[in-house]
Amino acid sequence: xxxxxxxxxxxxxxxxxxxxxxxxxxxxxxxxxxxxxxxxxxxxxxxxxxxxxxxxxxxxxxxxxxxxxxxxxxxxxxxxxxxxxxxxxxxxxxxxxxxxxxxxxxxxxxxxxxxxxxxxxxxxxxxxxxxxxxxxxxxxxxxxxxxxxxxxxxxxxxxxxxxxxxxxxxxxxxxxxxxxxxxxxxxxxxxxxxxxxxxxxxxxxxxxxxxxxxxxxxxxxxxxxxxxxxxxxxxxxxxxxxx
Amino acid sequence: xxxxxxxxxxxxxxxxxxxxxxxxxxxxxxxxxxxxxxxxxxxxxxxxxxxxxxxxxxxxxxxxxxxxxxxxxxxxxxxxxxxxxxxxxxxxxxxxxxxxxxxxxxxxxxxxxxxxxxxxxxxxxxxxxxxxxxxxxxxxxxxxxxxxxxxxxxxxxxxxxxxxxxxxxxxxxxxxxxxxxxxxxxxxxxxxxxxxxxxxxxxxxxxxxxxxxxxxxxxxxxxxxxxxxxxxxxxxxxxxxxxxxxxxxxxxxxxxxxxxxxxxxxxxxxxxxxxxxxxxxxxxxxxxxxxxxxxxxxxxxxxxxxxxxxxxxxxxxxxxxxxxxxxxxxxxxxxxxxxxxxxxxxxxxxxxxxxxxxxxxxxxxxxxxxxxxxxxxxxx
Numbered sequence: 001x002x003x004x005x006x007x008x009x010x011x012x013x014x015x016x017x018x019x020x021x022x023x024x025x026x027x028x029x030x031x032x033x034x035x036x037x038x039x040x041x042x043x044x045x046x047x048x049x050x051x052x053x054x055x056x057x058x059x060x061x062x063x064x065x066x067x068x069x070x071x072x073x074x075x076x077x078x079x080x081x082x083x084x085x086x087x088x089x090x091x092x093x094x095x096x097x098x099x100x101x102x103x104x105x106x107x108x109x110x111x112x113x114x115x116x117x118x119x120x121x122x123x124x125x126x127x128x129x130x131x132x133x134x135x136x137x138x139x140x141x142x143x144x145x146x147x148x149x150x151x152x153x154x155x156x157x158x159x160x161x162x163x164x165x166x167x168x169x170x171x172x173x174x175x176x177x178x179x180x181x182x183x184x185x186x187x188x189x190x191x192x193x194x195x196x197x198x199x200x201x202x203x204x205x206x207x208x209x210x211x212x213x214x215x216x217x218x219x220x221x222x223x224x225x226x227x228x229x230x231x232x233x234x235x236x237x238x239x240x241x242x243x
Numbered sequence: 244x245x246x247x248x249x250x251x252x253x254x255x256x257x258x259x260x261x262x263x264x265x266x267x268x269x270x271x272x273x274x275x276x277x278x279x280x281x282x283x284x285x286x287x288x289x290x291x292x293x294x295x296x297x298x299x300x301x302x303x304x305x306x307x308x309x310x311x312x313x314x315x316x317x318x319x320x321x322x323x324x325x326x327x328x329x330x331x332x333x334x335x336x337x338x339x340x341x342x343x344x345x346x347x348x349x350x351x352x353x354x355x356x357x358x359x360x361x362x363x364x365x366x367x368x369x370x371x372x373x374x375x376x377x378x379x380x381x382x383x384x385x386x387x388x389x390x391x392x393x394x395x396x397x398x399x400x401x402x403x404x405x406x407x408x409x410x411x412x413x414x415x416x417x418x419x420x421x422x423x424x425x426x427x428x429x430x431x432x433x434x435x436x437x438x439x440x441x442x443x444x445x446x447x448x449x450x451x452x453x454x455x456x457x458x459x460x461x462x463x464x465x466x467x468x469x470x471x472x473x474x475x476x477x478x479x480x481x482x483x484x485x486x487x488x489x490x491x492x493x494x495x496x497x498x499x500x501x502x503x504x505x506x507x508x509x510x511x512x513x514x515x516x517x518x519x520x521x522x523x524x525x526x527x528x529x530x531x532x533x534x535x536x537x538x539x540x541x542x543x544x545x546x547x548x549x550x551x552x553x554x555x556x557x558x559x560x561x562x563x564x565x566x567x568x569x570x571x572x573x574x575x576x577x578x579x580x581x582x583x584x585x586x587x588x589x590x591x592x593x594x595x596x597x598x599x600x601x602x603x604x605x606x607x608x609x610x611x612x613x614x615x616x617x618x619x620x621x622x623x
Contacts, residue, residue: 119345
């Protein structure tokens with residue numbers, strides 16, 4: 001596309017480490033805020049659905065409708081209300097996490113075995129305490145899976161928020177496009193993907209730490225001093241004899 | 244004792260649970276699941292609620308810990324109307340065991356057992372000590388306490404379920420078909436363990452089952468319910484088998500009521516016959532006359548200390564001077580005072596001599612059981 005320029009100019013990359021760091025920080029910030037706020041809203045909606053089952057249909061339909069709005073259009077639609085910048089970017093990003101998170105939290109809560117719920121009620125758990133100590137812990141694998149998908153999706157979408165003046169690594173892509181400078185485009189894309197993969201792996205580890213019972217075949221555990229330690233990769237013996 | 248007069252024989256202090264005109268009609272149902280049930284459960288007894296599906300036995304059980312709210316009627320636990328205390332407090336004071344054990348998959352076995360003590364706010368050391376104590380009581384290896392329930396067999400999970408229900412030492416235990424999901428061998432083991440356990444802990448246990456044999460084996464008292472939660476009869480197993488109140492109860496007990504009654508009685512309860520018995524030192528003629536006198540073609544032989552040596556057939560005596568010259572054949576069916584009459588019957592019908600020989604713990608001869616002796620016990 002550009003005759004004189006090499007595809008990647010490594011010297012340009014070396015000269016812009018400050019930009020890489022500041023864009024990484026912005027990318028992390030937007031992702032964490034969006035997923036964090038989205039999770040809080042989705043959890044509230046899931047708990048409402050758990051209490052009033054009839055609420056789930058309309059809530060899920062609302063989230064699905066929002067999810068289907070094209071992101072570029074949403075940024076533009078929000079402009080008259082919040083203008084350019086962080087608020088515009090966050091509102092859009094949060095919107096796209098809701099459907100994934102709500103569905104996974106509800107699926108996780110639905111997956112709690114009926115006899116476990118009944119046992120918990122029969123033992124004398126108050127309703128809120130049962131949700132906190134039994135339902136939610138058992139829904140953890142599904143919830144973490146939802147957070148994982150939502151986070152990776154958000155990291156991709158953050159690059160698009162360059163259109164409203166944010167963008168994280170998307171700033172490189174946006175600038176590269178306007179300047180027809182391939183180095184910046186590739187740099188933005190590669191860093192964004194690398195960040196997404198890193199988060200993905202972290203969530204796999206997080207699931208094993210948070211739900212050790214769900215992976216009986218060797219798991220990563222929090223050690224005695226809080227450090228991550230690899231548990232022995234041994235198959236737990238099934239205790240066969242009842243004698 | 245009949246259903247209508249059930250509460251009569253128990254004074255108020257000895258009653259742990261009393262159901263008074265208890266009725267449950269589910270929304271949209273045309274007929275009540277339980278209708279006007281009156282039942283008292285004496286302290287320290289195991290009461291089995293038995294009946295076909297749809298008889299409301301589980302509904303009745305769940306109305307005791309308010310997992311199901313009655314449409315009308317009252318449940319009294321220890322003389323207190325259960326509606327007068329907060330539901331969660333009531334439940335923490337009542338042990339609850341369910342069919343699939345219902346263990347918390349995300350908690351270790353030890354933490355599962357510690358559930359109610361934690362809810363009650365016991366301190367750490369007390370909880371630890373109690374969990375260890377229960378592991379021993381339920382014969383659970385303490386090494387299992389740190390594992391997750393998924394690593395346990397069905398039988399072990401059910402034991403943990405019982406340990407969890409007993410953790411805060413509640414006076415009342417509700418068990419909802421606890422053993423119906425485990426295989427028959429493990430089930431029999433768990434039943435035996437429950438009987439042993441009950442001798443130690445003396446809980447008031449309400450036990451729901453559809454298996455009449457399980458009820459007969461475990462219960463001090465059986466309540467048979469008909470579809471719609473109608474109480475047909477409440478009685479001790481022996482009394483119910485002896486005198487079922489109507490055809491429904493008789494049908495439910497099965498066509499082997501007599502045999503089932505034998506399973507509830509032991510050799511101690513039976514009247515033993517003397518039997519054709521001679522000492523080793525007796526002459527062959529003495530042996531022949533003993534046989535002739537009692538009408539047998541064999542004679543039992545015992546030594547000077549009354550220890551049973553075996554038996555000798557009439558034909559073998561030919562040519563012998565004394566009984567001691569011959570080698571007696573061992574009895575195949577030797578029973579002790581604790582043997583059930585059902586096991587004794589099995590011995591009788593499978594042995595050549597058609598009798599079961601009863602001996603004491605030191606092997607001394609006590610007497611002999613025949614089919615006639617057993618029949619007398621059942622028809623008495």
